[in-house]
Amino acid sequence: MNARKVTRKVAIFASVPLLIVAVWFAWGAAVQYKFQRARENWKNATLRKLAETSITNEQIRVELDQIRNPTPNLNFGWAHDQVILMTNGQYLVYAFWHGFNSGAVDHLFLAHGTDGKWYYSTYHFCSQMAGILGDDPAGSIGEFVSRYSLREFDGKSDECLKHTWPPKR
Numbered sequence: 001m002n003a004r005k006v007t008r009k010v011a012i013f014a015s016v017p018l019l020i021v022a023v024w025f026a027w028g029a030a031v032q033y034k035f036q037r038a039r040e041n042w043k044n045a046t047l048r049k050l051a052e053t054s055i056t057n058e059q060i061r062v063e064l065d066q067i068r069n070p071t072p073n074l075n076f077g078w079a080h081d082q083v084i085l086m087t088n089g090q091y092l093v094y095a096f097w098h099g100f101n102s103g104a105v106d107h108l109f110l111a112h113g114t115d116g117k118w119y120y121s122t123y124h125f126c127s128q129m130a131g132i133l134g135d136d137p138a139g140s141i142g143e144f145v146s147r148y149s150l151r152e153f154d155g156k157s158d159e160c161l162k163h164t165w166p167p168k169r
Helices: 003-052 058-068 127-133 141-147
Strands: 083-085 091-097 108-113 118-121 151-153
Touching: 003 091, 003 108, 058 083, 091 141
Parallel strands: none
Antiparallel strands: 083 091, 091 108, 108 118, 118 151
16 A cells, blocks of 8 residues: 555544534534524513513412412412512512523523513523422512522513523632
């Protein structure tokens, strides 16, 4: 075998792992982009829905009543499907996107409070708010904001897509 054929085979053999790594990274970036776009689309639809939801919404009133008046077979703690009730009577009407735990696509919590403010967080509340149900109820929206890494925003912008949790060190 001449040296030129050997060099060619070595170059081909050496480039295969590089090609595999390049394809792997391109695939990962494409998947992350797809999920990020889905998260952004969810955010837009959810903000519109939350803006229309208020105390006059029958479902919100039912959820608040069920939280305030638990029964042995129906006890939601302090968080229901769309409402989180503070001990001082304030509450958040919320929605939650469960993202990847790896942080590649963050979780997204969006809420509109009875204080008139909009909030977001990437805290991992888990499915059906399981991440808070073992905790003592927050005394106020301000305490909830502090405890679960919420940030205030305008209720419209993409600012709510920023990372909030875990806090940077």
